Amino acid sequence: MGTRTIMHVDMDAFFVACEVRRDPSLVGKAVIVGGSPDGRGVVCSASYEARRFGVRSAMPSSQAKRLCPEAIFLCGHMEDYVETSRRLRALFEEATPVVEMASLDEAYLDLTGTERLWGSPRAVAERLRDRIRETEGLPASFGVGTTKTIAKIASDWKKPQGLVIVEPGREAEFLAPMPLRRLPGIGPKTHERLAGWGLKVIGDLAALGPERLAQVFGEGGRDLWARAVGQDTGRVTPSRERKSIGREMTFDTDVDDMETALAELSRLAEDVASRLRAKGFSAQHLTLKLRHSDFKTLTRASTFPTPTNLETDLFSTARELLGRHWTRRVRLRLLGLSCSGLVEDVPQLDLLEGPHRERQAHLASAIDAIRKRHGAEAIRRGSSAPPKTSTALPPWETGGQEPDPH
Ligand SMILES: [Mg+2]
CATH class of the missing domain: 3.40.1170.60 (MutS, DNA mismatch repair protein, domain I)
Known part of the structure; x- marks a missing residue:
């Protein structure tokens, strides 16, 4: 190449x-x-x-x-x-x-x-x-x-209104004196660990060599080293134009209690998150749509701190929007949830980052696998067990019994 x-x-x-x-x-x-x-x-x-x-x-x-x-x-x-x-x-x-x-x-x-x-x-x-x-x-x-890594670090180097060009062959030299933090994929936890070993700049990491890093971080360690010397091979992949992934539902009877609204919101969050994952996207923004029984409709958007496709993130953001904006004393007729600002899902490079987050991702993909086998209704988190008024649960319903992921 x-x-x-x-x-x-x-x-x-x-x-x-x-x-x-x-x-x-x-x-x-x-x-x-x-x-x-x-x-x-x-x-x-x-x-x-x-x-x-x-x-x-x-x-x-x-x-x-x-x-x-x-x-x-x-x-x-x-x-x-x-x-x-x-x-x-x-x-x-x-x-x-x-x-x-x-x-x-x-x-x-x-x-x-x-x-x-x-x-x-x-x-x-x-x-x-x-x-x-x-x-x-x-x-x-x-x-x-x-490489993408070099270009990204370079654009950040002289911000704002910067223009930095790293000539071919000078990559390692350019990266070496940079603080470790600047290397994409090194989050706070990894940074803490590397700093604990006395590493300060990207050159320190490069000096460890790929083998040593692989011993500590597994195969991801080799990628880390490649990025540290400016030899990563990530391709620029044109992203297709996408707008959003979302879903809305109309209640059988208009709803006036928060509990029922939240249960439905949780289902919507699961559904949208699972479709995001199936398509390999994370979302930057969430939009909540409320329609009251008098047909007045309201949409409110929020931005995630980092792109996500986890239903826990979608649900907590949507819940906050609902709590803040369902203020009229009018019943709800429809709820909708959609995610936009879709970005290709990059595998989490930060190897040591957030075991909690990682567990959430594991749990999410396990749920996706089960759904694929048995259909979307097969498994529900405890929080989205259907409201009591709805039809009987399918025999494999696990709502309420699933171990708390937190
Ligand atoms: Mg920017």
Whole structure:
């Protein structure tokens, strides 16, 4: 395989930048898009002004508020982000058909072989940067290298509005002085363990060699080493355009108690999560739809801290939205749940991360396997046992008896 030229484009503080574009009075202010600081929401995106106070994505909004009391909290406009992302993708596709959207605001472009047509990677990056600025009014950072890992680390290196090119053959040299954290797949737990061995930078990890890492981490250790020296082989796989996966249901009789609504919500979460997994996707956003008995309809969306296809994540987010937005004293006629911002499921690289999360994933795939054999009704978590008013349980119903996964 010849040398590849891969570009990673990452929009700078994307959600916030979209909000500033809507309301220019926000320019230069500490702006946070995410959950309310009074609730249990998290930060989805923070302006660089807010980051200066230590605010980070996925941090509880309440903590962000303590760090940066003057921050302006916005719940955001998901429709705008999704539409903008679609237009960005079209811009990227002007440079190459091989575009993989890694999330709404991030893409890998395989530029291999386009040089004669479009000029050097630097020229392509500068042109794209100008196009995005002119047509969308948004800032972006660019990284170019021979692998996806290199390109991603490079785009992050000089953020915001960075442009970093790592020449072929200089990968290991570029990576060596970087803090370990910058290597994708090293989360807090793995980092803690590696730091415990006295490793600080990516070069320390590279120096251990593939065999040693394989002894400690299994086969994943070899991949880790390959990434640490810039020799990983991940391909840019063009993601097909997908909108969402969802389901809704109308109650036989309109519902006025939370318990019944939650039981149904739990079924919807299971169904949608299982379809996400079957198709190999994780979702970034969840939308809950409520229709009242007077046909007034409400949709409310939320963003996950990290993409997920676990029903526990879907359910807890949906439950929070339901609790917050089913405030009218009117019965519910319909509930719907859909997931959007679908990204290809990447195997969890962080080998030591979250045994709890891993158990959830195991449990989820075990349930998928059983469902496949016996049909979707075959197994239900305790929390989604059908409400008492519904028809008799099938003989293999396990609702209520399944061991608590927590
Ligand atoms: Mg970004």
